[in-house]
Amino acid sequence: MTTPAPTHFDTAARDWDQRPMSQQLAAVPERLLAQLPLQASDHVLDFGAGTGLLSVPIAPKVAQVTALDMSAAMLQVLNEKGFANITTLQQDIFAGLPGRYHAVVSCMALHHVADTAALLRAFAAALHPGGRIALVDLYQEDGSFHGDNDAKGVQHFGFATEALQALAEQAGLTDIAFSDILRLQHRNGRAYPLFLMTGRKA
Numbered sequence: 773m774t775t776p777a778p779t780h781f782d783t784a785a786r787d788w789d790q791r792p793m794s795q796q797l798a799a800v801p802e803r804l805l806a807q808l809p810l811q812a813s814d815h816v817l818d819f820g821a822g823t824g825l826l827s828v829p830i831a832p833k834v835a836q837v838t839a840l841d842m843s844a845a846m847l848q849v850l851n852e853k854g855f856a857n858i859t860t861l862q863q864d865i866f867a868g869l870p871g872r873y874h875a876v877v878s879c880m881a882l883h884h885v886a887d888t889a890a891l892l893r894a895f896a897a898a899l900h901p902g903g904r905i906a907l908v909d910l911y912q913e914d915g916s917f918h919g920d921n922d923a924k925g926v927q928h929f930g931f932a933t934e935a936l937q938a939l940a941e942q943a944g945l946t947d948i949a950f951s952d953i954l955r956l957q958h959r960n961g962r963a964y965p966l967f968l969m970t971g972r973k974a
């Protein structure tokens with residue numbers, strides 16, 4: 773068996789929360805939660821959870837959070853935060869999901885997955901009927917956000933919302949809506965808007 777090569781995220785994990793981008797993204801959870809109805813008994817899947825930007829503020833509001841990420845180092849930082857109802861799951865999203873969820877949330881992870889249609893199908897399959905998605909990512913950009921796109925595993929330069937909506941509907945999701953959630957100020961002097969995409973399984 774070969775040991776997988778460390779990813780950009782494995783290398784960046786220890787300082788992830790201190791990055792200026794992460795500090796700006798800290799505004800996302802409260803805004804996302806304002807548009808995601810959750811019950812105390814819910815089980816939420818955080819896709820590309822990283823060090824827990826979404827998982828940590830969601831955990832006190834629900835019964836269980838599964839924080840899924842390929843990067844062991846990112847999840848190690850999250851585990852050290854010591855939340856009893858956050859279960860970390862180190863695997864690829866396409867390796868099969870062990871549970872059924874009342875909501876799937878994600879922040880800045882969609883653009884790292886090449887096959888967006890398959891990703892949305894995986895989310896839909898993992899949701900209980902009536903379960904919700906709340907997904908945050910970049911609107912379509914010109915590739916300047918990450919700059920070194922290959923090294924950072926970037927598969928999409930953000931998303932066109934019409935195309936994303938069509939894929940979500942093909943996956944069996946409905947009531948798809950987009951709202952502006954944050955403008956990220958980049959050190960290159962530009963601002964990059966992020967969307968929140970919400971919807972539910974029919």
Ligand SMILES: C[S@@+](CC[C@H](N)C(=O)[O-])C[C@H]1O[C@@H](n2cnc3c(N)ncnc32)[C@H](O)[C@@H]1O
Nearest residue numbers: 781820821822825841842843864865879881884
């Ligand atoms: C930009 S980071 C976002 C982390 C966190 N959500 C945040 O906003 O701080 C994207 C994360 O998605 C994870 N990721 C990317 N593709 C993945 C896949 N196919 N399966 C599981 N995790 C994946 C990466 O390991 C990385 O930790």
